[in-house]
Amino acid sequence: MKPTPPSRTFDLADVRARLDGLRGQQYWQSLDEIAETPEFKEMLHREFPNGASEWDDGVSRRSFLKMAAASLALAGLTACTKQPVQHILPYVKEPEELVLGEPQLFATAMCRGGYATGVLAKSREGHPIKVDGNPEHPASLGGSSVWMQASILDLYDPDRAKTLLRDGEISTWADFASDFNRILREHEANQGAGLHFLTETIISPTLAAQLDAILKKFPQAKLHSFDSISRDHVREGARLAFGQFVETQHRFEKTSVILSLDSDFLYTHPLALRYAREFANARRVSSGKGEMNRLYVAESTPTITGTMADHRLALGSAEVEMLSRSLAQRFGLGTMDGTSTKSESWLNALARDLEKNRGKSIVIAGEWQPPIVHALCHWLNDKLGNVGNTVFYTEPVELRPTNQLASLRELVSDMQADAVKTLLILGGNPVYAAPADFDFATVLPKVKQSIYLGTELDETAALCAWHVPQAHYLESWGDAKSFDGTISFQQPLIEPLYGGKTPPEILDLIFPQQPVRDDYEIVRSYWETQKRWPDFEKGWRRSVHDGLIADSALAEKKMELKSDAIGEALRSHQVSVTGIEVTFRPDPSIWDGRFANNGWLQECAKPVSKLTWDNAVIISPALAQQQNLAAGDIVELELNGRKVRGPIWLQPGQAEKTVTLHLGYGRERAGRVGRGVGFNANQLRTSDALWSASDLKISKLGEKHPLVATQTHHNLQSPERQIYREGTLNDFKANPQFVKQSIESPKNAETLYDTNEYRYDGYKWAMSIDLNTCLGCNACLLACNAENNIPVVGKDQVARGREMYWIRIDTYYKGSLDNPEFSHMPVPCMHCEHAPCELVCPVEATMHDHEGLNLQVYNRCVGTRFCSNNCPYKVRRFNFLWYADYKTPSFKPMYNPDVTVRWRGVMEKCTYCIQRISRARITAEKENRRISEHEIQTACQQACPTNAIVFGDLNTPNSTVAKLKTHPLDYSMLGELNTRPRTTYLAKLRNPNPEIQSEAKG
Amino acid sequence: MTREKTSVTALPEPEIEYEEPALFGLMAEFEEHEQLLAAARRAYAEGYRRMDAYSPFPIDGLAEALGHENSPIPLFTLAGGIVGGLGTYFMEWLAMAKLYPINVGGRPLNSWPNFIPVTFELTILIASISAFLGVFLLNRLPEPHHPVFNVPEFERASNDRFFLCIQADDPKFELSQTRKFLESLAAAKVVEVEQ
């Protein structure tokens, strides 16, 4: 049933007309849908001519016929085949404390951009299978980021660097050690002149100490550090405001007004997990207290933070600076000329609101905003009396704070001048990530003795003489600070799978001592010298056990603000933007590309756009209309001479004249997953414009590229469709029951059935999801993937609508096309008590148990898929093909042994993590007691940084979930169908500023 | 066509022993089914009992004319239907409510409305099967060999001719007598049927 080919082009005026036509609380979804251009429909045909992929699956017709015959035979036999013979291989010497079949938890730490986040890693039969936040750790508080959850897959990634390479030839650690010694001996002569080190942001005390020692030994040696998502602007901003590097810390718990100037503090900030928790706590509304904070966001492209805003302005990067300037001006700093008129009234209202909430507000700027904006934030926070209340300063967390861009530039110029004899690159991937104008790829080969320590065979590895595989953090000992300064420890859960090494181990070779020390000895001996604990052994063991040193957070520090300097800076350079602006941002899934080979992250739908397996040229609908562009059009972007090609994506809420490009894609040398996916935005990114630039030229090439989003309709169609319910804080105060006013589910008595036939009087599991605090950050989705062995299906299958997530996050748009309101809605299985799916299953493969769980029995399922058709929530997932990866050996130890790996042709869905329930139940049963409330957490609940998901037993009096079910905002999705869902929602509340709201109405 | 009722007066079977005759019987051939019907009536009135008529299509009243009792097939069918219906519902109830009771979407264990379709279908099926098998049992089919096939003309019995065959083991059968009698029935032809 091919749809008719596109008859008309994408007409946004028309779209607008339609939108204006919509009345009341109407949501809409992707623009394709609302404009009803057949692009999306077309896409599938063009990219995947029907069934094409079926032939080129590497199966020749001949072998296919053979196998077909085989499978037919199999088909006949499966009824009565014998199980294959298995073997039991017991240990020769059994390790202590290991109980086969029981999980072990270890506290360790994961670093992103150098900053540590404490994690608890779960190990089964000696191999790690899951990573979660460490509740004791201030940077995690138990919450997870997508990267934490996905890191487990990186550990078992079959494409990791497996061997030492010397000029591409397999080599040995011994060879490397000797060669490295030779190199060092050369340098000893000249005190290390020409010996350069390139590291990422240094936050590990041990590493820092080693580097100090090295500099002592080789005074001429040079250290450089570079992180492609660097915080240079933050540093410079602080220097501008205070004359020195300081770290700014925020306390969102106490705030009532927050202004984010292009800052994604809920997602990308090093302390995001904690900020998210604090932010959510200040936002959660119980029937008792009717207070919540108000978030203003000005940003160029919708981010997680932006979607949570009560008032959001879609402004280009430069416009954000203008905004901050004119805001500062309102508080009496500097004079404004380039006033951004369009947001005048907005700004006034905001100013008044900030003024009203002195000492209870926060102004925060994004890493990508120029130093001046950060300085202005410091000034404003100071002016508003926030410093000391909601904002305070500490010593920098980094151990060698430096302007990374400058330091990289220095390295590059040295290399060009052939001044670099030996370059030791510890991690990172400079060849891919360095600014385009540095042309790292061509200068690096000039260095004869280049050594690269990296996890994968990436672009940098290819150009270095030595490539030493780097150990995954779950394989290594180490230490690092988290953003608040808390010292955290890494401990390995498993021997390096491929003999990977850690930076300390490499650096340690510089001080030849016999025998060569491993990372454990290095880290341990460093801390031994620190004299931190009276009884070292005790303190050390304790800290390693906890994964951190208790209250080692940095102390607050009084700072002297240099207002005149800021004013001077304001005057000295003026902000201006001409033509179309381009902004570069780390990708919400694969960050700066270091996660490019991670299938889970590639496939997980990006927070707002729901794109998978691609990055795109994100433009505003208005711009698209102007340039007559539609989603999927491949365009050529030109930025002062540099060119790159990519597909267009229309993003409502995108700043009108700003194009956003996500970094991390277009990797030429990554594993089989990440290679050649998307386009490389770094090719436009130059050192003078790391985050944004003006005068971008867009030219349409007339080709198309299929962009695959898991959600193509962001529109709730009609107000009667009360799937997502929301209101304002004032509505709520006026009438706490306002959610209930709308359609409600039938009461329990309203049934013809005997209500006593099924009484769930043992446990009665249920879930409550708070739409008010859900950020839509995907952590739950990734956690679910890891916990439940959910397969990656690939772009083609996602395009066909066959993604396998057990919990999905729906995003609905509401209001104007240019600046809509966003709503996130996580949807797992509802575990309906009157489950429609169960009724229609012919073989009892899905049914209820006595605790009210809606079960799916894979081994009984014959795959009629009727259950999915009859599921109003469409939360069931089907193995249309053989999705589970049985072949790749390295994945076997990753699978959660408590969860069946599903085979072809069976239905699957969220089980409320039944394996965890069973484990807890067995433990409780053995002790003849009830399961206590916090014994069971579902994977999604555990991962959620804001505790938006609550799971528990309704029969446990005043359990959190039982309480939430009585919350006035509680409602069940599609309850009117009398499905009696066990998963219910707390309606969303927004807290708009009355002034702005009224104006918007008027 | 209208059915003419013929009063059947059953004569008592004489208990005289006959040794197996080499002859199966005498067969008269007719051209029209009315003739056959008439002949059958005459023969029955004459007192012949062990006889049968053959026609290329069913002729109303022929069986009665020959004094065949009504077919018991309706009873078979009824019995089959009852067994099928009750049996099926019982099976469903047993499986769903007794042997392995499972909470399916909160529906009652004995969800009788949902059990009706299968009950209905199997009622029909088993009833039909009994009717079908009835035909075979009562007609003692399959029976590819039968003396009447020895008569060359008989091949038209499935085409356009009608036959009446009086069997030799009929108590009233007497070769010459019976032959005369048959010829008197305006039969196109009378032939002997060997065993």
Add this chain to the structure above:
Amino acid sequence: MAQIFRRSSNSIARATLVGTFVAFFGFWGVVYAVYRSPYTTDVNVPLAQPAPFSHKHHVAGLGLDCRYCHTTVEKSSFAGMPPTETCMTCHSQVWKDAPVLAPVRESMATAQPIRWQRVNQLPDFVFFNHSIHVQKGVGCSTCHGAVDQMPITRKVHSLYMRWCLDCHEAPQKFLRPRDQIFNTEWQAPEDQLARGQALMVEYHISTNRLQQLRDCSMCHR
């Protein structure tokens, strides 16, 4: 026309008709029988093992407790298989150089595990937990049979779902007092049902829990 068929063909025809009918159902009957036969279930089929370990000798003869080797049976889902060390605790002294123990010594020497053939195995989609069964009064021999009488270990039950349900539907038929769990000679007393009922109370197997024992989620996840 002449007769096409001989007289005998009548009986042949009928026989064939009935025959096909019987054959059809007979075939499925056979399939069903095979599926339940030792051929498929391996019940009572001794498997070849690298070393001819005899439970009869170790349990009945020497009186070793099950838990001496299967250490985690009370703690974990997995009963535990003895590491080579455990064997060597004795066999470094007794039967030092018995040829049959060569594989064990070799394993110790080369630090390579012994490859035992698995006797009782469940499909991957069945999650069985030893500890809870032991805890709730299901004795070893209830499922594993009189291991103490097995020179070579074999399976004694099909381990089909139907078999599991026998107990999950009516535990009272099988439950034992705590102190008898590891007693391989334990035999059900005449009044087992009554005792079983009492034990169910003792083990907190309420009616609700009993029903729950038949939930699919008990074993399939």
Add this chain to the structure above:
Amino acid sequence: MDTIQGSEPRMPDPSKPYPVTVLGYPAEMIGPKETYARVSDQIAGIPLKHPHPKFWLTCFAIAGSLFLMFCVAVGYLLFKGVGIWGINIPIAWGFAITNFVWWIGIGHAGTFISAILLLLHQKWRTTINRLTEAMTLFAVMCAGMFPLLHLGRPWVFFWLLPYPDTMKLWPQFRSPLVWDVFAVSTYFLVSLMFWYLGVMPDLATVRDKAKTKWKKIIYGISCMGWRGSARHWQHHQSAYLLLGGLATPLVLSVHSVVSFDFAVAQLPGWHSTIFPPYFVAGAIYSGFAMVLNLLIPIRRLYRLQNLITTRTLNNMACVTLVTGWMVIYGYIMEAFMAWYSNDPFEKHMMWDRAFGSYGWVFWGLMLLNCVIPQLLWSRRIRTHDLALFFVALSVNVGMWVERFVIVVQSLHHDFVPSSWKMYYPTKWDVITLLGSIGMFLMLLLLFIRYVPMISITESRELIALRREGQL
């Protein structure tokens, strides 16, 4: 005696029109000159001396090759999984179920004609019931395959049957899919028995007309030694009548049960009480259309106009028209209910059906199923072979499209917009559909080649009746 030349069938003479009744309807139910012998010769002659081997072989070659494609498609399906089709979540049912419903529908005409019309003493059914019953059998065979093939794990289909398995589990008798299993298999078996009872005496005729030994033997066995004795006929007739009586509610039940697959579900566009009658009407609609599509060429090629008369076609056309209107009523009711219920989901479903992504399919359906068949109001169309053939064809296609709309369109926009997707069939979907048609035709061709395709016995009865002046 040489059968075919023996009785030259009477061709309608274009110069003078066929005899008509007072109302102007074609009068002939069977050629006037027909005698017992002539019908026997003509009909039994076809299996014995096949008159048109050339066209038969061509058709068989085409049907056969389609069938081979089908085998390949099925092989690949079993080897790769249902993922080779275009289905996804939310549209988890695609072509397979559409084809299933379509074939089952087609399978309805046979039993309708042979059973219901039998009970209603519609004599004109006599000369077509054999063929339509055969068609029913083959259509149901095709239909029956799809529910099995569309399973994710077809090799465990037997879990849908009740038997004491090693898991102590039973089929879930609340599920319409289980009802299907029983409904379809019952329908098939009953139709088979009904058909065989009918064909048994005719096989005897063929046996007696056969010249060669082997033909005699084969037909002799297959007719079970039928002698046409009064006792045979007595039991035969009573069983035949009873089966007719039993098959009648069956015909109505089968498609009702099939409709439950949808009506029982909660989905807007499926969850509707009108489905059972609406489906049954639709089934007979498409069934009659298919019969017309088969009869018209067959009676031409085998020159059977003297038996399958224009009157027969005319009557069938009338039934088609009537059932067509029942279906149209169904459509109207669906739309009305969507509006009347004022249920947002129903309303959107209806709107989307007409103006959404699949709107063009819907309007196509309207054209094929509602507009074109109105031509049947005209007698000239009803009695004109070619015209009638194409109208019937449009109905057949239309009914397939209707099922597609019900299955796919309803699924692609259900309750929660976030999961709305499109469905695009792959080449495998198409091959499977065509392949099943190939299989159907192949079986049918074999049937008309080796089995008398018109009931000789009942034709004789017609003649007898005429001779008694009862027609």
